[in-house]
Every structure is written in structure tokens, then in C-alpha cells.
Amino acid sequence: MRVYLASLQQCIDARIWPAAVCLALALPEMAGAVESPELEARQRYAKWFDQWVGEKYRTSLLSGTRRFLSGTDCYALKCAVLYQDLDARAAPPRTYILNRYSFTSKPEDHCIHKGGVLQLAMASFCQDVMTGCEAWLSAAENDPRKVARLKAQPGIVG
Secondary structure, eight states, rough: OOHHHHHHHHHHHEEEEEEHHHHHHHHHHHHHHHHHSSSHHHHHHHHHHHHGGGGGEEEEETTTEEEOOOOHHHHHHHHHHHHHTTTTTTTHHHHHHHHHHEEEEEETTEEEETTTEEEEHHHHHHHHHHHHHHHHHHTTTTOOHHHHHHHHHHOOOO
């Protein structure tokens, strides 16, 4: 897992946004499989994202908490971007999700709605996912079952 986090950091540093976004969208799936292997992919992705990254994408209002990007929507976004919706089965369809979210290179537009579309600054989104992954990995390394599942994942030698 650490090699993927290092790769994401390299992509962020080099401003290679397509690769960074794809990796940032994939990491919650990898971590979710270790965290909650008993759940189906969509559920574990959404649960992991909401727990480890989701706080960055919600705000408290007088009327209650408002989410800008939920784990379910991020899963659908991942499916739309990486798989052209082929794996989204129960998730919102690709056109729906792509009409609600857009990646931008402008940091000042992060989490700003423009024409009904939530702008996600690529640098901020990728950094938020990486920070969540690092926090999760630090916690997971204290659980022998999760360590075993991490070791069982196909690896890439860095």
C-alpha cells in the first residue's frame, strides 16, 4: 500500500493529474477491501471513504450536516472515470455522476458549485485521499488481521 501512496505523492508533485486522480479514486477500494472484506465492493468503498476522507467533504449548517461528496457518489465517480460505468451496477449512472462532479486544476475552485456541478480541485482531492489513506494505514498496521490482508494483496516492489 505504501508504494501506491508514494506513487500518488510523486504524481501530485509532478502535477500528473490524470494518473493522480485515477490512483486517488482507486485507493479507497484497495483500503476498503482490507478494512471490510465481508462487504461488497460498493459498500466497502463508500464506508471507507466516508470514514477516512468524507469529513473533508461535509460541512455543518444550522439545518444539519451537508455532504458535498459522499462515499457512494465517490464510488460512482470512480466507476465513471475508470470503468466508463461498467462496475457501477447499483451506483448512479455515469451521466448523472459526471453532471454533478468535475475535476479542475484550479485550487481556488475546490468544493465550489458552478452551474450545479461540484468542482473538485485535483490537487486537493488527491491530497485528501492520501491523507485519509495514511491515517487509515497507521491504524490498520496495529491490527494483525488487517496486516495479514495487506500482505496478501498483490504487491508492486518499489
